[in-house]
Amino acid sequence: MTPELLSLSNNWPLFLGSMIVKILAVFVVVILMVAYATWLERKLIGHMQTRLGPMRTGWHGLLQPIADGLKLFFKEDIIPSQASKVPFILAPMMILVPAFITMAVVPFGPDLVINNFIIPQQITDLNVGMLYVLAMAGLGIYGIVLAGWASNNKWSLLGGIRSSAQMVSYELAAGLAIVAVFMLSETLSLREIVALQMKPLWGFITFLPNWYIFSQPLAFCLFVVTSLAEINRTPFDMPEAESELVSGFCTEYSSMKYALFFMAEYANMIIISALISTLFLGGWSGPFPGFINILIKTVGFVMFFMWVRATYPRVRYDQLMFMGWKVFLPLALANIVVTGLVVVLLQ
Amino acid sequence: MFKALIQGLIITAKHLAPSKITTVQYPTVKLQMSERFRGLHRLVPTQSREKCVACYLCPTVCPAKCITVEADENEKGEKYPRVYQIDLLRCIFCGYCVEACPVEAIEMTSAYELADYKREDFTFTKARLLK
Numbered sequence: 001m002t003p004e005l006l007s008l009s010n011n012w013p014l015f016l017g018s019m020i021v022k023i024l025a026v027f028v029v030v031i032l033m034v035a036y037a038t039w040l041e042r043k044l045i046g047h048m049q050t051r052l053g054p055m056r057t058g059w060h061g062l063l064q065p066i067a068d069g070l071k072l073f074f075k076e077d078i079i080p081s082q083a084s085k086v087p088f089i090l091a092p093m094m095i096l097v098p099a100f101i102t103m104a105v106v107p108f109g110p111d112l113v114i115n116n117f118i119i120p121q122q123i124t125d126l127n128v129g130m131l132y133v134l135a136m137a138g139l140g141i142y143g144i145v146l147a148g149w150a151s152n153n154k155w156s157l158l159g160g161i162r163s164s165a166q167m168v169s170y171e172l173a174a175g176l177a178i179v180a181v182f183m184l185s186e187t188l189s190l191r192e193i194v195a196l197q198m199k200p201l202w203g204f205i206t207f208l209p210n211w212y213i214f215s216q217p218l219a220f221c222l223f224v225v226t227s228l229a230e231i232n233r234t235p236f237d238m239p240e241a242e243s244e245l246v247s248g249f250c251t252e253y254s255s256m257k258y259a260l261f262f263m264a265e266y267a268n269m270i271i272i273s274a275l276i277s278t279l280f281l282g283g284w285s286g287p288f289p290g291f292i293n294i295l296i297k298t299v300g301f302v303m304f305f306m307w308v309r310a311t312y313p314r315v316r317y318d319q320l321m322f323m324g325w326k327v328f329l330p331l332a333l334a335n336i337v338v339t340g341l342v343v344v345l346l347q
Numbered sequence: 348m349f350k351a352l353i354q355g356l357i358i359t360a361k362h363l364a365p366s367k368i369t370t371v372q373y374p375t376v377k378l379q380m381s382e383r384f385r386g387l388h389r390l391v392p393t394q395s396r397e398k399c400v401a402c403y404l405c406p407t408v409c410p411a412k413c414i415t416v417e418a419d420e421n422e423k424g425e426k427y428p429r430v431y432q433i434d435l436l437r438c439i440f441c442g443y444c445v446e447a448c449p450v451e452a453i454e455m456t457s458a459y460e461l462a463d464y465k466r467e468d469f470t471f472t473k474a475r476l477l478k
Contacts, residue, residue, distance in 0.1 A: 048359045052370045311359040312352075 006117040014117060022123050026103055030267060033298075035065035037266040041306045048310040069259065077255040080152060087150035092253065092260035095143030098136040099267040105129040106274045107191045107283055109290025121290060122191055129190040130182070133275060134175055137230055140268065141167040144232075144239055144249050147261070151252035159248030162317065163239035166229055169324035170236075174226035176332035180219045180339040181212050181279055194283035213280040218335045220280045222328055224301075227276065229324070231268040233305055235312040236320060243314075273301030380457035385440045387458040388433055390476040391451065396421070397477055398452035401428040405444035405453060413437035414444060431473040435461060 006015050039054065039061065046053030054061025079088055109121030126132050141164055148160020185193045193212075201208040213220045229236035240248035250261045277283060277297035286293030315323070361367070371378055380386070391398045401418035413436075419429035444453050463469060 044363075047365075047368065048362045050362055050367045050369045052368055052372070055372065307356065307359060311355045 003113050003116045003118050006119050011115070011117060014115065018114075018119050019123070022121070023104075026108070026123060027100070030100065030103055030270060031263075033270050034263050034266040035069070037270060037302055038068065038262070039065050040303065041266075041309075044303060044306045045310045048307070072259040073256055075255040077257065078252075080252050082152045083252065084150040084152070087146045088252075089257070091143045091147035091150055092257045092264070093143070094146060095140055095264040096260050096267065098140040098143075099264045099271060102133050102136045102271045103274070105132055105190050106271070106278055106294075107194050108294050109284050120191060121284070125189055125191045127187075127189050130178065130188045130193075130279075134171065138167065138171060140264070143264070147253070148239075148249040151249070153252050155245040155247075156249050156251050159239040159245050159251075162245075163232060163249065166232070166236065166238055166320060166324075169321060170226045170229040170328070173324055173328035173332050174223055174230055176329065176336060177219045177222035177226060178279060179332075180216050180335050183336070183339050183343055184212065184215060190278050190283070194278060194285060197282040198285045209282050209285060211280060211282045216280070216335070216339070218331065219339075220276075222332055222335070223279070224276060226324075226328055227272045228305065228308065229320070231272050232265070233269060234309040235315050237314060238317060238320060269302055269305055270298060273298040273305070276301055380459070384457045384459070385442045385455045387435075387456050387461060388438075388444070388471070388476055389454050389456050389478070390431065390473065391454055392477055396427060397431070397473070398450050399428050399431060399448075400450055400452070401426050401431075402449060404447040404449065408443045408447040410441060410443065411437045411439045428473065431476065433471045433476065435469040435471055436466065 004010060006018065008015050042064070043053040043061070054064040057063040057067045079085060104123040105126050107120065107122035107125070112119045112121060144163040145160040148156040148158070148163070151157070181193075182188060185196050187193060187196075197210050197212060199210045201210045201214055208214065232239050238248075239245075240250070242248075245251070250258055253261060274294060274297075277294055277300075281297050282293075283297075284290045284294045286296075288296070401416055403416055403418070406412070406414040406416050413434040415430060415432040415434075416428050417430035418426055421427050440455070442455055445455055461469075
């Protein structure tokens with residue numbers, strides 16, 4: 001009897017059980033990574049600025065994320081009297097939830113076979129996987145705009161508006177950049193994209209995997225830069241822009257709500273790193289057992305983003321718009337045209 | 348443009364080396380103060396008493412007016428300070444008292460950890476300054 005894909009119809013208790021286990025595992029790992037990404041960032045940027053970063057709480061400050069969490073948890077939760085209460089409370093959740101549920105489509109290992117059922121190591125394998133990711137990335141921005149608007153503070157409002165304008169201009173370039181990848185893979189399912197990347201490069205170079213970074217280097221660069229802008233990381237952290245907008249959209253937030261914004265920022269960074277690894281660097285495929293590969297790739301990208309933050313100053317707003325519309329968008333379109341030509345000629 | 352961007356990344360990466368760190372882990376590691384550092388004052392003692400002859404030059408020159416001296420005469424007929432008191436909360440550590448002293452009876456040490464809990468504890472009397 002050949003193993004069949006586990007679903008609700010053929011063995012619902014096992015399906016539910018495996019689903020709960022997978023969701024819990026992914027959630028806990030992402031939460032832990034979010035916590036320790038803050039530690040890693042402080043350490044890395046500290047060392048790059050010839051400082052040490054946190055050293056006092058635990059060995060080399062390893063307990064710092066826990067201390068920060070506890071501190072923020074016990075802080076007074078302030079809601080400004082003139083703020084719109086419901087959107088003000090809703091906004092942090094609206095940022096965090098899309099950030100976390102994006103992780104549902106990222107595959108983190110090969111299929112397991114238990115009791116003659118195939119259990120994919122992925123919470124859910126949507127056939128429109130990447131479309132779902134882009135949709136969730138677009139949803140996340142509503143939280144920022146809502147936070148800026150509900151705070152009744154001009155800095156927050158400016159931050160929120162900037163964020164939405166940034167999202168509109170960069171989502172387009174990011175989406176078009178990865179269209180070229182889908183022209184090669186002919187699928188949007190992340191599980192199948194990973195499977196395709198495990199074949200030999202271009203079908204005949206056996207010592208290299210068919211990672212899309214080799215066939216689509218321009219799309220890779222474009223997607224990395226535009227994702228930086230999409231998740232509002234420096235040098236594109238316009239919505240926060242400490243030196244211009246106090247703290248941007250989260251100026252009026254305190255206590256755990258503020259912590260939620262922070263968690264969302266790091267969760268977004270981790271998830272975008274996981275997606276870049278999945279789309280361009282072969283996802284979980286590699287020399288180690290499944291999830292270790294994607295963990296290494298993800299942490300590598302997270303560290304690269306921190307490195308970028310330690311290096312570049314924030315771009316000016318008009319430069320941001322110029323780059324989005326006049327550089328990245330035409331480049332992405334040109335990449336699609338060239339890829340299309342090559343695909344047609346090779347057929 | 349790309350060259351400049353990569354150069355920037357290389358510079359920050361070079362700073363990642365542990366040898367580049369300039370932080371001193373203060374409470375556990377302490378820097379050696381310069382010899383000319385102006386820290387807590389000290390009255391220089393001789394065999395039997397302090398060197399100070401209570402000439403009043405230091406309270407006169409003190410811009411913060413933090414030194415209190417009361418002169419008296421001991422059994423040998425020498426002039427000595429019966430009271431010598433520095434209010435560290437007023438002191439600005441300018442070192443003029445050291446410069447003004449004709450007999451080099453006051454000097455400044457490298458002690459700089461002067462925090463305390465009570466205001467009274469910042470009044471340094473003769474006994475404390477002689478240590």
